[in-house]
Amino acid sequence: MTVHLADAVGELLKAPSMRIHYLPGAPERFYTVRAPSLLDQLADAVANSSGSHAHTVPGPRLPLSAEAIDAWYQILTSLHTWAKDLGVDRGGSAAQLLRRLLVAAVRSGHEDTARMIQKRCWCGRAELMPSDCGRCWVHRIQGLLITEVPDREIRGAACTHCRSEQVDPDTGTVVMVPTTTTVIERDGERLRVPAIIVRVSPAPWNAEDDTDLWVYRMCRACGAEGWLDYTTETAA
Numbered sequence: 712m713t714v715h716l717a718d719a720v721g722e723l724l725k726a727p728s729m730r731i732h733y734l735p736g737a738p739e740r741f742y743t744v745r746a747p748s749l750l751d752q753l754a755d756a757v758a759n760s761s762g763s764h765a766h767t768v769p770g771p772r773l774p775l776s777a778e779a780i781d782a783w784y785q786i787l788t789s790l791h792t793w794a795k796d797l798g799v800d801r802g803g804s805a806a807q808l809l810r811r812l813l814v815a816a817v818r819s820g821h822e823d824t825a826r827m828i829q830k831r832c833w834c835g836r837a838e839l840m841p842s843d844c845g846r847c848w849v850h851r852i853q854g855l856l857i858t859e860v861p862d863r864e865i866r867g868a869a870c871t872h873c874r875s876e877q878v879d880p881d882t883g884t885v886v887m888v889p890t891t892t893t894v895i896e897r898d899g900e901r902l903r904v905p906a907i908i909v910r911v912s913p914a915p916w917n918a919e920d921d922t923d924l925w926v927y928r929m930c931r932a933c934g935a936e937g938w939l940d941y942t943t944e945t946a947a
């Protein structure tokens with residue numbers, strides 16, 4: 712398959728729009744978000760990695776990996792090497808530099824560099840994470856960012872799988888209600904937090920389409936997880 716240089720660079724620089732779905736049973740219910748380009752997302756992730764994580768949800772989320780930082784510096788090193796070879800100004804952001812490299816590399820006499828840039832940027836495979844792509848940057852960044860989507864706590868969301876005791880403020884009696892909060896330990900402190908957390912990710916049944924993302928829900932009280940439905944409890 713022939714992949715054009717402009718397409719390969721464009722795949723790293725385009726701002727993808729993604730559809731976020733709520734429920735597997737209702738594919739027509741979604742909203743659309745426009746994400747920064749893959750290159751900008753990686754740059755942001757690396758720039759923010761030394762910041763505070765005080766507001767993120769504890770749990771299975773991975774901290775920014777050494778691999779993300781490694782990928783970022785490999786990309787910068789390659790961009791600067793090509794800029795030197797092609798006599799291109801090295802100032803500005805990585806995205807600006809990559810755009811200038813694209814312009815310079817298509818001039819005749821630079822076919823080898825152009826082919827190298829294309830190969831490194833994108834293998835041309837549309838799948839989310841093909842196993843045999845040879846680690847192009849598009850797929851490498853996608854693989855890193857998917858593990859970086861932060862979990863979100865949903866205040867007021869009730870688990871459909873478990874119930875917990877609650878004291879009725881009027882009568883003083885203990886009643887069983889769908890769980891909305893749970894107690895976790897964070898930094899040696901016991902905190903009451905929303906029970907339901909969600910993670911936005913590509914669905915396993917639709918993994919080749921990374922523009923369709925689904926909301927995966929987890930209950931920290933009972934451990935139920937999956938493409939669960941939940942109800943928002945309204946104060947009666």
Ligand SMILES: [Zn+2]
Nearest residue numbers: 834844847850
């Ligand atoms: Zn690839």
Ligand SMILES: [Zn+2]
Nearest residue numbers: 870873930933
């Ligand atoms: Zn639960």
